[in-house]
Each structure stands twice: as structure tokens, then as C-alpha cells.
Amino acid sequence: QKEVEQDPGPLSVPEGAIVSLNCTYSNSAFQYFMWYRQYSRKGPELLMYTYSSGNKEDGRFTAQVDKSSKYISLFIRDSQPSDSATYLCAMTVQGAQKLVFGQGTRLTINP
Amino acid sequence: NAGVTQTPKFQVLKTGQSMTLQCAQDMNHNSMYWYRQDPGMGLRLIYYSASEGTTDKGEVPNGYNVSRLNKREFSLRLESAAPSQTSVYFCASRMMTTGTGNTIYFGEGSWLTVV
DSSP states (O other): OOSSSSSOOOOEEEETEEEEEEEEESOOOOOOOEEEEEEESSEEEEEEEEEESEEEETTTTTEEEEEEEEEEEEEESSOGGGOOOOEEEEEOOOOSSSOOOOOOOEEEEEE | OEEEEEEEEEEOOOOOEEEEEEEEEEEEEEEEEEEEEEEEEEEEEEEEEEEEEOOOOOOOOOOEEEEOSSSSSSEEEESSGGGGEEEEEEEEEEEEOGGGGGGEEEEEOOOEEEE
């Protein structure tokens, strides 16, 4: 079993829809949780960063962490075609050199 | 601010040829990484360097060597390229402090094809 599980999709939704992307993990020691967005033929770029449990909001994006369920989510409100990309979750423990990445979910927003 | 810069962006190699991917970061980060990304496999760590002068193996180190030349530069070398090394390679760096220092910053990628 992988340490981080993420449904690879693809996920296709109409413009304006609310999108929910999720990752589950098995290591209860993870403390730092990140979401990266990767456009086609580009490197991943940091989208959201969350420490421990709770919610974090940035514009149309909300990241949620539920440590009791070992489950993290990224919500995109009022989705736009420009949100079409692959979204990767990542997590780590303070002091650890390595991050553990999910496989990535490929998202398409249809106009 | 350039961030993480890697070269070349595209390269075609013949089986058995050697080449070096170059990476430099200007963020004064301590740690640097080389990943490969393949369809259906996600990002896989090849090698990483926690500081200048140190390197460690990741998940898929076979067929690769690395050099942490100084704090800014971390190169990846393919000594005898194989078709299985056809992939997109990403260099990344990280500060390794508390809070947002745990985040990792990626370069734009190097597309390598081995024929």
C-alpha cells in the first residue's frame, strides 16, 4: 500500500463547478501538507500549504486537513478553464528530507 | 528571481551515451533534489542532497550519479543512457526550516528521450 493515495482521475467538470480533490495517507506523523498545481509541460508549483489540522483559504482555493481520518482535500470554487492542470498533494514531517507525493489528479474544466 | 533553473530543457540521446543535467537555485536553499516523472508513476525521487558535499539515494537511483558542486548547483549524470530512462526530470530545492520552509520548489523540467 502506498503511503499517500490520490485518485489519478481524469476528472472533468463544467466551468463554475465546485471541485473537490482528495488524498489519503497512512503515516500519522505527517504534519505539513501541500498542494501543487502542474500545468502541461511545466514544473509543479506550490498552491496551498497547511500545517497540522484545519482549513486554509486563499481566494477560490480551500485546503482542509483531517488528521483523525488521515485525509486532506483541496476545494476549488467557481472553477475556471485556467484551473485545468494536474494537482499533486504532498506531505512531510518536520525535519524529514523527503516529501511524499500523491500520484496527481488530472483536472479539466470545460467552458 | 529565477528560482530553480535546469538545463537542457530537451535532449535526445542514443542508448549508451552519457549526459549531465544541470540545476542551479538562487534561493539559498539547503536541500536539493532530482525527481523523474513518468505517466502513471507520479514523481519519483532519484537522489537528494541535504547540504553541500552530501548526497543520498532516493527511490530510483540506479543508472544515475549526482554531484552537489556547491550550495547553488546540483547535477544529475546518466553514464550510459537506457531507453528506460526516457522521462521528464525535475530538479527541486527546499530551505528546510520550520513552517513554509518545508515546501519544495521545482524547476521547469528537462525532457529526455533515449532512443
